[in-house]
Amino acid sequence: MTTVSRARPSARCRALLALLSDYIDGMLPAGQLDLVETHCLGCDRCRRMVSSLRRTVALCRAAGRTPMPTAAERRARARVRTLLEHVDADKPPGPRRRRNT
Ligand SMILES: [Zn+2]
Secondary structure: OOOOOOOOOOHHHHHHHHHHHHHHHHOOOOOHHHHHHHHHHHHHHHHHHHHHHHHHHHHHHHHHHHHHHHHHHHHHOOOOOOHHHHHOOOOOEEEEOOOOO
16 A cells, blocks of 8 residues: 555545644543554654644743743833723724725
8 A cells, every 4th residue: 555645635634633733732542642653654744744733832832931021021011002092092082084095
């Protein structure tokens, strides 16, 4: 049997995709874990998907642990405040400005 996965993912690959998130998190029960690992051994597409997902998750976790620089946080807060003020100020009693976009 040859495994050429150049076209769209097979039904098996698509079924596997549903399990990948739990797989990356190490939450899969043994039976499904075997299923994913066995499939990835023979399927280049899914193997690549798993490794890129792993990388993404690792980056997200690393980013979540890194505190935001104080200056950036201050700017972000100021921006949100400005936006909120703008929303309040943007409700004038009568139509004064028209948007010409
Ligand atoms: Zn696959």
